[in-house]
Amino acid sequence: xxTYYVENFGCRATQADGAALExxxxxxxxxxxxxPAQASVVVLNTCTVTAAADQxxxxxxxxxxxxxxxxxxxxxxxxxxxxxxxIAALSGVSLVVGNSHKHQLAEIVTTQMRTSDVGPxxxxxxxxxxxxLGAIASSAVxxxxxxxxxxxxxVRSPAQHPGPTTNDxxxxxxxxxxxxxxxxxxxxxxxxxGNEHARTRPNLKVQDGCDNRCSxxxxxxxxxxxxxxxxxxxxxxxxALVNSGYREVVISGINLGRWGRDLxxxxxxxxxxxxxxxxxxxxxxxxxxxxxxxxxxNLICAILAETTLEKxxxxxxxxxxxxxxxxxxxxxxxxxxxxxxxxxxxxxxxxLRRMHRKYRPWHYREKIEKIRAAMPTAAIGADVMxxxxxxxxxxxxxxxxxxxxxxxxxRHVFTYSARPGTPAASLTxxxxxxxxxxxxxxxxxxxxxxxHAFMRTFIGKKLEAITLNSCGAGTLSREGxxxxxxxxxxxxxEALTDNYQKLRLRGHHAPNQWLRAQVEDVLNDALTGxxxx
Numbered sequence: 197x198x199t200y201y202v203e204n205f206g207c208r209a210t211q212a213d214g215a216a217l218e219x220x221x222x223x224x225x226x227x228x229x230x231x232p233a234q235a236s237v238v239v240l241n242t243c244t245v246t247a248a249a250d251q252x253x254x255x256x257x258x259x260x261x262x263x264x265x266x267x268x269x270x271x272x273x274x275x276x277x278x279x280x281x282x283i284a285a286l287s288g289v290s291l292v293v294g295n296s297h298k299h300q301l302a303e304i305v306t307t308q309m310r311t312s313d314v315g316p317x318x319x320x321x322x323x324x325x326x327x328x329l330g331a332i333a334s335s336a337v338x339x340x341x342x343x344x345x346x347x348x349x350x351v352r353s354p355a356q357h358p359g360p361t362t363n364d365x366x367x368x369x370x371x372x373x374x375x376x377x378x379x380x381x382x383x384x385x386x387x388x389x390g391n392e393h394a395r396t397r398p399n400l401k402v403q404d405g406c407d408n409r410c411s412x413x414x415x416x417x418x419x420x421x422x423x424x425x426x427x428x429x430x431x432x433x434x435x436a437l438v439n440s441g442y443r444e445v446v447i448s449g450i451n452l453g454r455w456g457r458d459l460x461x462x463x464x465x466x467x468x469x470x471x472x473x474x475x476x477x478x479x480x481x482x483x484x485x486x487x488x489x490x491x492x493x494n495l496i497c498a499i500l501a502e503t504t505l506e507k508x509x510x511x512x513x514x515x516x517x518x519x520x521x522x523x524x525x526x527x528x529x530x531x532x533x534x535x536x537x538x539x540x541x542x543x544x545x546x547x548l549r550r551m552h553r554k555y556r557p558w559h560y561r562e563k564i565e566k567i568r569a570a571m572p573t574a575a576i577g578a579d580v581m582x583x584x585x586x587x588x589x590x591x592x593x594x595x596x597x598x599x600x601x602x603x604x605x606x607r608h609v610f611t612y613s614a615r616p617g618t619p620a621a622s623l624t625x626x627x628x629x630x631x632x633x634x635x636x637x638x639x640x641x642x643x644x645x646x647x648h649a650f651m652r653t654f655i656g657k658k659l660e661a662i663t664l665n666s667c668g669a670g671t672l673s674r675e676g677x678x679x680x681x682x683x684x685x686x687x688x689x690e691a692l693t694d695n696y697q698k699l700r701l702r703g704h705h706a707p708n709q710w711l712r713a714q715v716e717d718v719l720n721d722a723l724t725g726x727x728x729x
Contacts, residue, residue, distance in 0.1 A: 198226050198236045198309065199226060199229040199234065199235045199236050199237070200218075200221045200226045200229065200235055200236070200238070200239065201230075201235035201238050201239070202214045202217050202221075202241060203232060203238065204241045205240070205241065205242050205243040205249060205252055205256070205273070206242070206245060206249060206274070207243065207245070208399055208448045208511065209404065209419075210241055210242075210243055210273060210274070212382065212383075212399065212400070213241060213273070213295075213298060213380055214239075214241045215382035215383060216299075216380035216381060216382040217239060217241065217272075217301055217380075219382045221237075221302045224302050224306050226302075226306070232259075232260050232263065232264055232267070233263045235264065235267055236266075236267060236268065237268045237270060237305055238260050238264065238269050238270065239271075240253060240256050240257065240260070240269065240273070241272050241273040242271060242272065242275035242276055243273065244273075244275040244277075244279075244414060244615070245274070245413075245613075246610075246615075247615075249275070250275055253273075253275050253283075254286065257271065257283075257289060258288070260288070261287065261288030265288075268290040268291065269288050269291075270292075270293060270301070270305060271283050271289055271291070271292050271293070272295070272298050272301055273295065273298070274295060274414075274415070274418040274419065276292050276293060276295070276370070277295040277296065277373060277417075277419075278414060278417065279616075280292045280294060280370045281368070284368050291305065291367050291369075292367070292368045292369065292370065293370075294368075294369060294371070295418055295419055295420070296370055296372065296375075296376050296420075297369040297370070297371065298380065299378040299380055304369060308367075373417065373418060373419065373420035374421055376421075377423060378423075379403075379404050379423050381401060381402070381425050381429060381430075381433055383398035383399060383400045383433065383445075396442070396443075396662065396663070396664050396707050397442075397444050397445075397446060397662065397664070397692070398442055398445055399445075399446040399447075399448055400433055400434065400446070400447055400448070401447075402425045402430050402447050402448070402449055402452070402495065403422065403424050403425065403448075403450065403451065404419060404422075404423055404449060405419045405420045405423050405450055406419065406421075406451040407421055407457075408451065408552075408554065409552055410551055410552050411550065411551050411619040412581070412612060412615070412618055412620040414615040415450060417617060419450055422450075422451055422458055423458050424455045424456050424458055424459050427459075427490060427494075427495060430447075430499070434499055434503045435502075435503050437505075438503055438504055438505050441708065442708065443505075443506045443507060443708055443709070443710055444505075444506065444507040444509060444533070445505055445507075445509070446509040446511055447495075447508065447509070447510060447511065448511035448512070449511070452492065452510070452511060452512060452513050452517075453492050453513040453514050453517025454492070454514075454517065455490075455491075455492045455495050456490035456492060456495060457489060459490055460489070492517065493519070493521050493522055496508065496510070496526075496532070497525070506531065507531060507533055507662070507694070508531060508533065509532075509533040510526065510532070510533070511537060512539060513536070513537070513538065514538070514539060514554075515538050515540075515559060515563050516554060516559065516563075518536070518538060518563045518566075518567065520566070523566055523570050526571070527570035534571050534574040534575065534694055534695045535694075535695055536567050536574055536576050536577070537576075537579075538564065538567075538578055539578060540560060540578040540579060541581045541584075542584065542591070542595050543557050543560075543595035543596070544587070544590075544591035544595055545594075547584055547587055547591050547595075550584065550585070550586060550623070551584060552619075557594070557598060560598075561602065564576060568603045573654075573695055574695055575606065575696035575697065576602075576604055576605050577604065577605065577606045577607060577608070577696075578599075578604055578607050579607070580595065580599065580607055580610070580639060581609075581611075581612055582595070582609065582610070582611055582635040582636050583611050583612040583627040583632025583633075584612045584627070585612070585623035585625055585626050585627065586623060586627075592635050595639070596638065596639065596642065599642060599643075599646075600646075604646055605646065605647055605650040605696075606643060606647050607639065607640075607643040609639045609640050609643060610636075611632045611633060611635075611636050612627070612632060651697060652718055654697070654715045656714075656716075657714075657715055658712055658713065658715070658728060659693045659713055659715060659723075659725075660693065660694045660711070660712060660713075661693040661694070661699045661710070661711055662708065662709065663691045663701070663705045663706065663708065663711060664689075664691055664692060665690050686702060687702070687703055688700040688701060688703070689703065689704055691705075691713070693713075697722075697723050698722040698723065699715070699722060699724070699725060700719075700722050700723070700725075701725060701727060702724075702725070703726075703727070705727070711727050712727065713725045713727055713728060714727075
């Protein structure tokens with residue numbers, strides 16, 4: 197039996213795509229290899245958000261080819277969508293499949309296996325026109341006068357094709373991503389180290405693509421327009437996870453707060469969605485009458501009302517999508533984790549305008565203050581970018597002051613990376629790398645200070661946490677850390693609190709359990725404590 201291995205790079209959305217790819221291969225009878233070195237087909241599911249991400253993908257291609265020279269290397273994902281010819285020219289690459297055709301990747305691969313004279317161990321796949329694949333209606337072909345790959349309708353039946361032919365280049369399947377309407381959905385799991393069966397906290401992608409046009413961001417051009425997983429499919433996936441015993445589900449997307457904007461009214465239940473904003477599971481709220489389109493708040497209400505999920509966690513949501521209704525809903529429901537991640541990017545109005553962001557610093561501040569007032573113990577995180585073209589010392593200082601003054605509990609700090617084809621890449625006055633790195637360091641140090649100050653507020657208090665995995669033994673007290681002896685080593689279990697704090701619980705506990713814990717200390721970037729009744 198042929199085997200496959202999917203290696204993912206980048207964000208949770210890419211990991212969710214990878215999980216969907218694994219589901220595709222399994223449905224076609226392939227078995228999953230434990231490592232790339234053991235697989236006959238290795239799929240590299242790439243990211244392209246930074247130049248470093250591209251470099252990581254190229255390094256992975258070289259590594260796989262070195263460790264498993266007989267493997268077919270299939271490159272897909274955002275880098276494949278952005279620069280297919282560049283990837284196809286790399287030694288060892290057998291096939292390039294962009295995001296536009298990722299939903300049919302396993303079909304493409306297995307069809308090419310069946311039509312190859314020498315089977316899946318061939319040095320190259322035979323080239324098969326896309327129309328030969330049962331579910332595919334168009335092929336990606338290269339114009340003689342244009343080096344870009346563009347979709348070309350192919351209305352011939354498979355019988356009209358002359359059969360497989362070889363191709364001077366590795367086959368490339370890439371077409372217009374903005375014509376792409378499919379959304380792959382398969383949960384991604386947190387996996388216990390050394391034990392793949394102890395999986396916890398599945399992450400379910402319910403939205404993909406983005407209709408924003410931030411000047412620094414390449415994502416819309418490689419993931420396409422915003423599209424939503426219909427509510428009935430979301431509920432099927434969540435209920436399947438609940439029935440499999442999972443206690444927390446994270447919903448995510450590229451622009452999660454835009455969920456539902458592309459769905460039509462006929463995808464709504466006639467009775468509307470039940471909501472527990474008022475504490476009543478029997479209350480119904482209809483979407484706005486003039487649009488009848490579902491909203492992100494509708495989705496959350498439906499999950500709460502139509503499933504028995506114990507805890508729903510919401511991943512990153514843009515500032516202007518944190519409506520008063522959403523804040524109220526998250527704050528009032530004990531079944532929603534008290535955790536808000538709101539991208540900031542910059543605290544300078546001038547920089548935000550150059551970035552083409554849709555909010556001003558005072559709008560952002562108002563949202564954060566409302567969230568903190570509604571949820572005093574919630575984790576509040578943000579993404580921040582330093583070194584955007586033209587960022588002056590004063591503009592950076594505006595960002596630093598804003599971060600210092602707001603109740604953030606963690607931040608992801610990124611250094612600007614010019615991406616080909618984005619408006620920001622052509623801006624003059626690019627910030628020198630050493631200055632951008634210094635600014636990154638300043639914000640990371642500030643983030644650490646604020647994170648630890650927040651964590652210390654929970655010493656002596658009780659928190660809910662879900663167990664992740666047992667990690668052997670370690671020091672769980674400040675005394676044990678400063679006066680280390682073998683007797684100071686204690687068994688512990690890693691856990692994550694409702695408000696997104698790492699917690700080390702004394703003793704060994706089974707994964708995927710919600711427990712009540714008394715916090716005793718903060719040590720090694722984590723809370724420490726013990727279970728309590």
